Amino acid sequence: MKKVILLSLILSVLLSGKAYAGDLGMLSYYYSDSSSIARYKSSPLVYFGSLDSSVSGTQLSTMINHATNQWTNGGVRVTTTTRKDWSNIEVYAGNLTSLRTIYPSYDSSNTGLMRPLSTAYEGEWRYAGTYIKNGFQHLRTQVLIKNRTETNLTTRMNYYRKTATHEIGHALGWRGHSSSSNDIMYSSSSAVQNLTTRDKVHLNQIY
Ligand SMILES: [Zn+2]
Helix, strand or coil: CHHHHHHHHHHHHHHHCCCCCCEEEEECCCCCCCCEEEECCCCCEEEEEECCCCCCHHHHHHHHHHHHHHHHHCCCCCEECCCHHHCCEEEEEECHHHHHHHCCCCCCCCCEEEEEEEEEEEEEEEECCCEEEEEEEEEEEEEEEECCCCCCHHHHHHHHHHHHHHHHHHHHCCCCCECCCCCCCECCCCCCCCCCHHHHHHHHCCC
16 A cells, blocks of 8 residues: 555656645745745736826836836846736825825835735745745736925935835735845835845746
8 A cells, every 4th residue: 555655656746747736946046034935927017107296107107117127137027018907017106195095004104015916826935955935926916106205306216216126026026025235125215226136036036
């Protein structure tokens, strides 16, 4: 009886080509404080809209184009669409009152946030041999970006570009945060503009 069980186990391993069910493979890097990582199965499309005059359409498109260029050049392709019904990532910007019409629990201390609207568990990634990271698939996500009040437009846009790149990073599957303050995916607000190698490799190894 034991031999039969062993044989069927070997056969199932050979047939699946993987060590066990739900094994997504081996990760080479891991720079997040979260034990989860997510991805889209195909290159996601970003739809964006301004909710009020506190963030202009031009300011919003400037920050979104910066964010999508950063991630695409970093190895995770993401592009924009004007069709909301085709999109996978919806981005809205505005003041706190406007954001709360979409998401009543929006915390006023957040410069931006990402929330998954539809997610599926995909399996387990292995890291450093044995450590297991949970893999999810994002189907739809929403990003909310709060208006800023710095009078200097350049300062404001620098913060916006950082926030948009950071939150779209979460939408692309970067769960948790980096511990390095130079990274876009560091938790605190900053005016860092460009993805570091750590930001990039954490995600593009699973795409
Ligand atoms: Zn974050």
